[in-house]
Amino acid sequence: MSDEQHEGPSGDGGPAGPTSVEGPVGEPSLPPEVERRAARWIGFALAVSMLAAIGLFVSYVLGNQVQVQGVLLALALGGIAMALIMWAKKLFVPEVVTEERGDHPAGERELEAVAAAAAPGGEAIARRPFLARMLGGAAGLLGLSVLLPVVRSLGPSPGRSLFTTDWSRGALLVDEFSRPLKASDLEIGSVATVFPQGFVGSESSMAIVLRVPQGLLNLPDGRDADAPDGVVCYSKLCTHAGCPVGLYEKLYYQLQCPCHFSAFDVLNGAEPVFGPAPRPLPQLPIEIDDAGYLRAKGGFTATPGPGFWNRGSGP
Amino acid sequence: MTRKLFQWFDERLGAASFARKTLRKVFPDHWSFLIGEIALYSFIILVITGTFLTFYYVPSATTVVYHGPYRPLDGQQMSEAFASVMRISFQVKLGLLFRQIHHWAALVMVGAVALHAARVFFTGAFRKPRDLNWVLGVVLLTLTIGIGVFGYSLPDDLLSGTGLRVIYSIVLSIPVVGTWLAFLVFGGAYPPPDLLERLFVLHVMILPGAIAAVLGLHLAMVWRQKHSNYPGKGLNDGLIRGERAWPRYAFKATGLFVAVFAVLALLAGVFQINPVWVYGPYSGYIASSGAQPDWYAGWLEGLVRLFPAWEFRGFGYEIAEPFFPGILLPGVFFTIMGLWPWIERRFTKDQRIHNVLQYPREVPLRTAIGVGAIAVVVMLSIAGGSDVLASYLGLNIEAATKVMRALVIVVPLLAFAVAYLIARELKQSGVHPVRRSSMLTVRRAPSGGFVYEEVERGGFKSVEERLEEAHEAAGGAAGGAAGGGTDLEEQHA
Incomplete structure (x- = not known):
C-alpha cells in the first residue's frame, strides 16, 4: 500500500489542498505560513468564545434576557467549535488509512469451537428435562405473580365509568x-x-x-x-x-x-x-x-x- | 505523563490494548455520516437541558392562582404544572433559554434521526451485517417521536392538552384491550387525575432510559461492525478506509458536538418556540383551531384528519375510527420499515455481507420506494395543517380535505415514478447527479458536422462498470491504478 492519492480541493476552500497519504504519516508538512495563519484564526475563535462566556456571566448577573443569553451562549460554544474543527482541518495532517476490517464473521472453525464449548452444559441440562421445565415454570410463575398485581394496580377498572355522566333528570x-x-x-x-x-x-x-x-x-x-x-x-x-x-x-x-x-x-x-x-x-x-x-x-x-x-x- | 496515566489504568483494567485500538480506530469520513452524530449530540443536549428543567418543573394538575411577572395571566387559575413552566420561562435564570434549547433540540433530534434513517436506507447500509442495527434504529425513531410528543404535553397548555385528549382516544380505540389499556396507562377516564405525573415519569425516566439503552446497543454495534464505506478505488467488503480516531477525527467530532450546541443556543435565543403563555393554560372545554403539533407529529395528525369515518360494529363490540389512522397505519408503516432488510432480501436473495455502500442511483427500485414513502409522510404532514393551508388558499376546509385525500395517494405515486426513472437513467448513463454532468464537448468541425470529445477521463461509464473497475483494482495489482480519482471517490471530500 504505497500508492498516493490526490484529492480534489478541500470543501472549505483551505489554502493547502490536503494530500491524503495511505499508511504511516511522518511529520506535519503544511507550509509554515499556512499553519501560522490557521493558528491565528483558531486563537481568534477561542478569544471570542472567552469574551462571550464572560458576557454570559455578566448578563446572568444583570438580568434574564433570553436573546442576549442565546447569542452569547452560541458565540461561546461556536468559538470553541470553530477552533476544534479548524485545528483538526488545518493543523493536523489528514491521513487516510485502508486496513482489513478484522475478525468477523469468525468462520467455521470458531463456530464449531463455540458449539463444542456450549455442548457439555447443554447436555448436562438436557439430562434433567423435567427439572429444567420446572425451573422455567417457577421463574414464569414468579414473574406473573409479581407483574400482574403491579400492572393491575396501575389504573382503576374502567367499569361503567365511560358510560356514566353527571346529568340527571331535572339538573339545571x-x-x-x-x-x-x-x-x-x-x-x-x-x-x-x-x-x-x-x-x-x-x-x-x-x-x-x-x-x-x-x-x-x-x-x-x-x-x-x-x-x-x-x-x-x-x-x-x-x-x-x-x-x-x-x-x-x-x-x-x-x-x-x-x-x-x-x-x-x-x-x-x-x-x-x-x-x-x-x-x-x-x-x-x-x-x-x-x-x-x-x-x-x-x-x-x-x-x-x-x-x-x-x-x-x-x- | 500520558504514559503514566495509561499505566495507571492498565495496571487496574488491562486497558492499554483497548485504548490503543480505540485511538487507532478507523472512521470513514463522509458528510452523510454526520447526520447520525447530530442525532446523538442532540440527545446529549436534551439530557443536559432536560435535567436542568426537572429541577423546576412540577408535574401536578392541582389548580393554583398565578401571580408572577407575566401580567396578562396574573390572577388566572391554572395547573401547578403550567405555573411552574411560567416560572421557568420568566423567573428562573437561563430558564427560558434552556427550555427553548430543549424544544429546539427535540425538533432537531427527530429530524436528524429521520434523515439518518433515510441515508441508511438509500445507501443500502441496512444490509447484512447491519440489518439488526437497522431494527434498533427504527425502534429509536419511534421512541424519539414518542418522547417528543409526551414532552410537548407536559406544560399543560391549551394546545398540548388537546393533543393528549386525542392520544387518549387513540389508545382507547384499540380493539379488545383498548379500554383497559387506556385506564392502565393513563390512570382512569379522561382527564385522569394523575396524568401529568405519569407523563412526566414516561418523559424523564422510562423513555429516555429506553433510548439510552437502545442507543448504547446501536453504537456498540457500529463500534463492533465498524463503519461502512462508500465505494472507492481499491475498496471491497473486507476493507475499511478512513482516518484514525485520534487526533483529527476526535477533534472534528467534538467540534461538531459543540457546533450543534451552538446552533441550538442561537435558535433558542433568537427564535421563540412554544410560547405557552400565549396559548394559556389547558381547559377541557376550549379548543382552538389553527393549532399545530410539532413537525414530527404532523403526519400522524394528517392521517387522523384524512381517514374516513369508518367504524365497525358487530356482536355488541366495535372497532372505533381512531384505531385505523392512529394505530394500524403507523404500525404497518414502522413494521414494514423495520422488516425492510428481510423484505428486500426475499427479492434479491442476497445473503452476502456488505460493507461497501450503494449509491441511490444504483438501486432504482429501492430508491423509488423510499422516495414514495417520504412523499407519503410529506403529504400527510401538509394535511396535518389542512386548516392553515385552507385559510391561506382561501379554500373551505372540506375542499382542502378532499384535495389532500387525493394528493396523499397521487403525489407519492408520481414521486415513485419520477425517482425510478431518474435513478434508472443515471444508472444506465453513469452520469453523476450533482457534479458537472456534461462530459463531452461538442465542436463544430471545419468540414461541417460536429466533433464530440470526451472531456473527463473515465466519463460515460455506468455505475456497474466503475464498480467492476474498482473491484478489479482491489483484486488485481496493488498500485496499478494510480492517477486521478474517479467519480466514485468522494468520501474524503
Missing part, C-alpha cells in the same frame, strides 16, 4: 361560571357551553346548547319535544377523538370540531356530515321550567365521546 344547565341558563338568554344563532349544576368542568358531561329557528329542526325519533322552542343541546365531546366541538357555523347550522374538522348537522340530530367522526353527537333532552330555566330531562341519548371496543354495552 349552567355555564362555565355556574350561572343557570334561561331559555330567554339564548337568541337564535347563539351557543353556550353548559354543564350540570354542581359539575362544572366535568369532561363527560360537557354539552353545547344552541337555539335555532324551531321550524327548521328535524330531529330523529321524534326528539323535537326534547328541544323546546328550538333550544337544542348536544354533547360537546366529538365522537371521533373527544375534542371539544367548539366551532359553530351559524349559516349552515353546523357544529365543527377544531381538531380534525368533523362537521355535525345541528338541525338533523347532529349527524356527522363531514370529516372522520363516525357517529352523531348524543343529544341531551331538555325542558324549560316554570321560571324559564333550562333543565335536563335525563341523560344523553347515547354514550358521549369517542368510540371504544365495548361501547355497545352502554345504555
Whole structure:
C-alpha cells in the first residue's frame, strides 16, 4: 500500500489542498505560513468564545434576557467549535488509512469451537428435562405473580365509568361560571357551553346548547319535544377523538370540531356530515321550567365521546 | 505523563490494548455520516437541558392562582404544572433559554434521526451485517417521536392538552384491550387525575432510559461492525478506509458536538418556540383551531384528519375510527420499515455481507420506494395543517380535505415514478447527479458536422462498470491504478 492519492480541493476552500497519504504519516508538512495563519484564526475563535462566556456571566448577573443569553451562549460554544474543527482541518495532517476490517464473521472453525464449548452444559441440562421445565415454570410463575398485581394496580377498572355522566333528570344547565341558563338568554344563532349544576368542568358531561329557528329542526325519533322552542343541546365531546366541538357555523347550522374538522348537522340530530367522526353527537333532552330555566330531562341519548371496543354495552 | 496515566489504568483494567485500538480506530469520513452524530449530540443536549428543567418543573394538575411577572395571566387559575413552566420561562435564570434549547433540540433530534434513517436506507447500509442495527434504529425513531410528543404535553397548555385528549382516544380505540389499556396507562377516564405525573415519569425516566439503552446497543454495534464505506478505488467488503480516531477525527467530532450546541443556543435565543403563555393554560372545554403539533407529529395528525369515518360494529363490540389512522397505519408503516432488510432480501436473495455502500442511483427500485414513502409522510404532514393551508388558499376546509385525500395517494405515486426513472437513467448513463454532468464537448468541425470529445477521463461509464473497475483494482495489482480519482471517490471530500 504505497500508492498516493490526490484529492480534489478541500470543501472549505483551505489554502493547502490536503494530500491524503495511505499508511504511516511522518511529520506535519503544511507550509509554515499556512499553519501560522490557521493558528491565528483558531486563537481568534477561542478569544471570542472567552469574551462571550464572560458576557454570559455578566448578563446572568444583570438580568434574564433570553436573546442576549442565546447569542452569547452560541458565540461561546461556536468559538470553541470553530477552533476544534479548524485545528483538526488545518493543523493536523489528514491521513487516510485502508486496513482489513478484522475478525468477523469468525468462520467455521470458531463456530464449531463455540458449539463444542456450549455442548457439555447443554447436555448436562438436557439430562434433567423435567427439572429444567420446572425451573422455567417457577421463574414464569414468579414473574406473573409479581407483574400482574403491579400492572393491575396501575389504573382503576374502567367499569361503567365511560358510560356514566353527571346529568340527571331535572339538573339545571349552567355555564362555565355556574350561572343557570334561561331559555330567554339564548337568541337564535347563539351557543353556550353548559354543564350540570354542581359539575362544572366535568369532561363527560360537557354539552353545547344552541337555539335555532324551531321550524327548521328535524330531529330523529321524534326528539323535537326534547328541544323546546328550538333550544337544542348536544354533547360537546366529538365522537371521533373527544375534542371539544367548539366551532359553530351559524349559516349552515353546523357544529365543527377544531381538531380534525368533523362537521355535525345541528338541525338533523347532529349527524356527522363531514370529516372522520363516525357517529352523531348524543343529544341531551331538555325542558324549560316554570321560571324559564333550562333543565335536563335525563341523560344523553347515547354514550358521549369517542368510540371504544365495548361501547355497545352502554345504555 | 500520558504514559503514566495509561499505566495507571492498565495496571487496574488491562486497558492499554483497548485504548490503543480505540485511538487507532478507523472512521470513514463522509458528510452523510454526520447526520447520525447530530442525532446523538442532540440527545446529549436534551439530557443536559432536560435535567436542568426537572429541577423546576412540577408535574401536578392541582389548580393554583398565578401571580408572577407575566401580567396578562396574573390572577388566572391554572395547573401547578403550567405555573411552574411560567416560572421557568420568566423567573428562573437561563430558564427560558434552556427550555427553548430543549424544544429546539427535540425538533432537531427527530429530524436528524429521520434523515439518518433515510441515508441508511438509500445507501443500502441496512444490509447484512447491519440489518439488526437497522431494527434498533427504527425502534429509536419511534421512541424519539414518542418522547417528543409526551414532552410537548407536559406544560399543560391549551394546545398540548388537546393533543393528549386525542392520544387518549387513540389508545382507547384499540380493539379488545383498548379500554383497559387506556385506564392502565393513563390512570382512569379522561382527564385522569394523575396524568401529568405519569407523563412526566414516561418523559424523564422510562423513555429516555429506553433510548439510552437502545442507543448504547446501536453504537456498540457500529463500534463492533465498524463503519461502512462508500465505494472507492481499491475498496471491497473486507476493507475499511478512513482516518484514525485520534487526533483529527476526535477533534472534528467534538467540534461538531459543540457546533450543534451552538446552533441550538442561537435558535433558542433568537427564535421563540412554544410560547405557552400565549396559548394559556389547558381547559377541557376550549379548543382552538389553527393549532399545530410539532413537525414530527404532523403526519400522524394528517392521517387522523384524512381517514374516513369508518367504524365497525358487530356482536355488541366495535372497532372505533381512531384505531385505523392512529394505530394500524403507523404500525404497518414502522413494521414494514423495520422488516425492510428481510423484505428486500426475499427479492434479491442476497445473503452476502456488505460493507461497501450503494449509491441511490444504483438501486432504482429501492430508491423509488423510499422516495414514495417520504412523499407519503410529506403529504400527510401538509394535511396535518389542512386548516392553515385552507385559510391561506382561501379554500373551505372540506375542499382542502378532499384535495389532500387525493394528493396523499397521487403525489407519492408520481414521486415513485419520477425517482425510478431518474435513478434508472443515471444508472444506465453513469452520469453523476450533482457534479458537472456534461462530459463531452461538442465542436463544430471545419468540414461541417460536429466533433464530440470526451472531456473527463473515465466519463460515460455506468455505475456497474466503475464498480467492476474498482473491484478489479482491489483484486488485481496493488498500485496499478494510480492517477486521478474517479467519480466514485468522494468520501474524503
